[in-house]
Amino acid sequence: MGAVKSKRLPRAVREQQMMDAAVQTFGQRGYRAASMDEIAELAGVSKPLVYLYLNSKEELFTSCIQREAKALVAAVRSGVEPGLPADRQLWAGLRAFFTHTAENPDGWAVLHRQARTHGEPFATEVMAMRDEIVAFVTGLIGAAAREAHHDPALPDRDVSGLAQALVGAAESLAGWANDTPGVSAKEAAATLMNFSWAGLENLMHGRPWAPRAQVAARV
Amino acid sequence: MGAVKSKRLPRAVREQQMMDAAVQTFGQRGYRAASMDEIAELAGVSKPLVYLYLNSKEELFTSCIQREAKALVAAVRSGVEPGLPADRQLWAGLRAFFTHTAENPDGWAVLHRQARTHGEPFATEVMAMRDEIVAFVTGLIGAAAREAHHDPALPDRDVSGLAQALVGAAESLAGWANDTPGVSAKEAAATLMNFSWAGLENLMHGRPWAPRAQVAARV
Structure with a gap:
């Protein structure tokens, strides 16, 4: 296979260039419309x-999903600094997530739109990534709850x-952020933090929302 | 077409039976694996x-998506009683949503899993339903914000x-609720209400989460 080296670039570099082109094409045009000629x-x-390097359109698309999934999971993991208070960890993780999806809109489109809408085996690849992110977030929320309580008062199922x-x-x-002009990663992260943090913090401190109490207080 | 009536059932009833069978089969086995024989x-x-009534597997699947989407949107809309306080409206809407998805797990699987993972034209059908639900929820949150503020202090983009x-x-x-044994519709609705209500209420009263203030308060 050493003989197929083209010009002066090593195979690994060439492959990355092809993958970059493929992610851009699949992300913007969709799996079916994208052609190998275009890529x-x-x-x-x-x-x-x-074809020599990446075998088939299906294998190329699968490689794109795997590469983009790995990059996204790595971005979220490295955004979170263990040791910070729970809200700061969540904020850092959300900023890392939205920064990555904003900077890699084609990669995100491949993962969230294209990979899910073209059946197997692609959907399975992206569900594996999703499960990994859910497990990571479950760990963060569980740790935050233990920190707040010093005992596991928030049941595992609630944390899940x-x-x-x-x-x-x-x-x-x-x-939505990628489709809406002018919405920054920070703004998307702040929207979600505003949406979720107060509720998470209340739960961690044993203050759930209660329908009847709310009504009584308002009527 | 009157001649094709089979036994004593009117065509509309027969069609509904076929659609029920189709939703169950597509939801449980997936679009590709489902066979017209089985249905x-x-x-x-x-x-x-x-085939005479519903033309092709593709048209049958499209009809299933449309029927299930319409039923879900109707369930959520009818669950919300205008005039209640904002948190009660949201709680009622969430209960209606999770009750419907719990009672119709095959319909929900068709909409959320199957319709999205088998490309066009199915994904477009389900996105239209999603847009309708997002618009409805946007209206609820916007109304709640106006009620809280008596002026549009929460910008439209934030509400979206x-x-x-x-x-x-x-x-x-x-x-998750449908895949996790023992999680009831009420529990799923309560999880989301707990997760989101405190944050929404804070926003409506002009109290966003602030990273620095939180850190200062904790350190």
Whole structure:
């Protein structure tokens, strides 16, 4: 395979260029509409070279999903600094998430829109990433609850539900922020922090919302 | 077409039975794996009758998406009673949503999982429903903010972002609730209400979360 090196670039660099072109094309045009010709042209290589390196459109798309998923998970993980108070950790994680999705709109479109709307095996790839992020957020909320309580007063199932709510809200907001001109990553993160933090903090301190008490207080 | 009436059931009733069978089959087995044979058998009719009434697997799936989307939107709308305080309206809307998705897990799987993961034209159908729900929630949050402020102090863009966050969180929780044994619709609604209400209420009263103030208060 060493003989296929083209010009002076090492294979790994070439592959990254092809993947960059593929993420851009898949993200903007969709999986079906994207052509291997277009991807090769954007990467500045011949179509046979793309096939030689990355095998097929399906395998190329799968590689794009895997690369973008790994990058997103890494961005969120590295955004959170253990040791900070819980709200600061959450804020840092949300900022890292929305900064990454704003800076990589094509990558986010591949993960959130394209990978889910073209069936298997792509949907499974992206669900694995989602499960990893939910597990990470579950850990953050669980740790914050223990910090607040010094005992596990917030049941595991509640923590799981809150993590699902937070991840679903973040996914929804990332698409909206990228589609709405002028919405910054910081603004999207602040929207979600405003939306969720007061509720999370109340729960961690054992102050759930109660329908009857609210009504009584208002009537 | 009157000649195709089978046994004593009118066509509309027969069609609903076929659609019920189709939603169950598509929801549980997925669009690709579902067979028209299986759907016909479950509906207690012949396969040619399914094709005669509903044309093709693709059209049948599209009809299922449309029917389930309409039912879900109607359930949420009818759950909300205008005139209640904002938190009660939101609570009623969330209960209606989670009750509907819990009672119709196959319909929800068709809308949230199957319709999105099998490309066009299905994804477009379900996005239209989502846009309608987001618009409805945007209206609720906007009305609640006006009620709290008596002036439009919460900008439209913030209201849109909050609606996106709430709908994304609800979608995510509905899937989780249906997949997690023992989580009731009321529990899922309470999780989301706890998660979101305190934050929404703070925003409506002009008390956003502030990173620095929080840190100062904690250090």
